[in-house]
Amino acid sequence: xxxxxxxxxxxxxxxxxxxxxxxxxxxxxxxxxxxxxxxxxxxxxxxxxxxxxxxxxxxxxxxxxxxxxxxxxxxxxxxxxxxxxxxxxxxxxxxxxxxxxxxxxxxxxxxxxxxxxxxxxxxxxxxxxxxxxxxxxxxxxxxxxxxxxxxxxxxxxxxxxxxxxxxxxxxxxxxxxxxxxxxxxxxxxxxxxxxxxxxxxxxxxxxxxxxxxxxxxxxxxxxxxxxxxxxxxxxxxxxxxxxxxxxxxxxxxxxxxxxxxxxxxxxxxxxxxxxxxxxxxxxxxxxxxxxxxxxxxxx
Amino acid sequence: xxxxxxxxxxxxxxxxxxxxxxxxxxxxxxxxxxxxxxxxxxxxxxxxxxxxxxxxxxxxxxxxxxxxxxxxxxxxxxxxxxxxxxxxxxxxxxxxxxxxxxxxxxxxxxxxxxxxxxxxxxxxxxxxxxxxxxxxxxxxxxxxxxxxxxxxxxxxxxxxxxxxxxxxxxx
Numbered sequence: 009x010x011x012x013x014x015x016x017x018x019x020x021x022x023x024x025x026x027x028x029x030x031x032x033x034x035x036x037x038x039x040x041x042x043x044x045x046x047x048x049x050x051x052x053x054x055x056x057x058x059x060x061x062x063x064x065x066x067x068x069x070x071x072x073x074x075x076x077x078x079x080x081x082x083x084x085x086x087x088x089x090x091x092x093x094x095x096x097x098x099x100x101x102x103x104x105x106x107x108x109x110x111x112x113x114x115x116x117x118x119x120x121x122x123x124x125x126x127x128x129x130x131x132x133x134x135x136x137x138x139x140x141x142x143x144x145x146x147x148x149x150x151x152x153x154x155x156x157x158x159x160x161x162x163x164x165x166x167x168x169x170x171x172x173x174x175x176x177x178x179x180x181x182x183x184x185x186x187x188x189x190x191x192x193x194x195x196x197x198x199x200x201x202x203x204x205x206x207x208x209x210x211x212x213x214x215x216x217x218x219x220x221x222x223x224x225x226x227x228x229x230x231x232x233x234x235x236x237x238x239x240x241x242x243x244x245x246x247x248x249x250x251x252x253x254x255x256x257x258x259x260x261x262x263x264x265x266x267x268x269x270x271x272x273x274x275x276x277x278x279x280x281x282x283x284x285x286x287x288x289x290x291x292x293x294x295x296x297x298x299x300x301x302x303x304x305x306x307x
Numbered sequence: 308x309x310x311x312x313x314x315x316x317x318x319x320x321x322x323x324x325x326x327x328x329x330x331x332x333x334x335x336x337x338x339x340x341x342x343x344x345x346x347x348x349x350x351x352x353x354x355x356x357x358x359x360x361x362x363x364x365x366x367x368x369x370x371x372x373x374x375x376x377x378x379x380x381x382x383x384x385x386x387x388x389x390x391x392x393x394x395x396x397x398x399x400x401x402x403x404x405x406x407x408x409x410x411x412x413x414x415x416x417x418x419x420x421x422x423x424x425x426x427x428x429x430x431x432x433x434x435x436x437x438x439x440x441x442x443x444x445x446x447x448x449x450x451x452x453x454x455x456x457x458x459x460x461x462x463x464x465x466x467x468x469x470x471x472x473x474x475x476x477x478x
Contacts, residue, residue, distance in 0.1 A: 030372060030373055034371065037394070038402070041391040041395035041398065046391075048391060059390070063387070066338065066340075069341045144343050145343050145345060146344065148345075148346040148349070149349065149352060149353040149386070150434055151438045151443065183387070198442040220347025
């Protein structure tokens, strides 16, 4: 069927001008949108209030439906477990044996650790959490990996705070509404987390790949230090993520490329803890005494 | 139901339905983004865009190109894209469809699907590029499953939109 010719509204001058004006508005609108986009890219927190309000408005849908989705997701995995019972049994036995060995090693390390800490009189700062919440949604139709939490600035959540679950690091808060907030997951392409290898402490950067996996980059060139099954924890460098939070497990090692999988899968974690940034002091201006001392040193 | 309006209220209801159904279905499709689905890979198509181009291809006279601006603004806010992303991409798509309408005299199911495929590919690539500028260094190949799924779900969405259109214009 030939489409009706709507682009030529006949001999009416008024209709012709109206159509022309429509195009002028559309092109101006595109330019305006590109300008907004530039602003959003330069300053991602620029429209924070507006986007926070939108987050709040849609959060009831996300929060209420989450239980239902968990229920149905649970059915799927239960059926899968039934079919894979034999293979799973073997796997679990093997894992149990490996874990027993690890526990013995860990006990020895813990003892040594306590002894060393006592020697150094170090005190660890733990329990620095802002709030505990649930992951209720995610961006499932774009190349970005963002998740939604069911708490916002009302509970003290602010952009920049790290989020973890008992299993491991989830990401960090980038936008907050009053009752909901948005988290940049560790698997997002814009997320890079300073990590170290648990086995020997090799530092690395965990860069998200956008498809639920993480690329590991070592800071030094040479032999690839990673092996399949290696666990990575945050190193605390950079001052956002607290140290020793589990991040990922290495799943594939090619010559130069190491791929890891996040330990905390946002689709299945029950609880997410929002933590305070590890060293917020590093961002603040120098104190009076320090700047005076520095000036004195310069003179 | 009678085909002749019995009262002023019938007329008002029919005209409201005729005008609002396309807009409301597009907004509803955008709201699908707030569903509590948590995934690790991009797989689910962007239904708001699919519904939008399905309406546009089915009824070229329905919307002028600038109608995509407020709809895109709403989608940006709901989905958490950088503000302006859907506004720009959707309006550019509408302008491109207007150009296509000027050049191509005959349209059928397959050409519509072809134009929709081009639009979907452009949408994915542009969104990925905006993410890249915003610091998300991802491989474009991770979007392939989603792209293919979008291409094959377009006929389905178009069929649903066609049904809605028949209901919208029914008396």
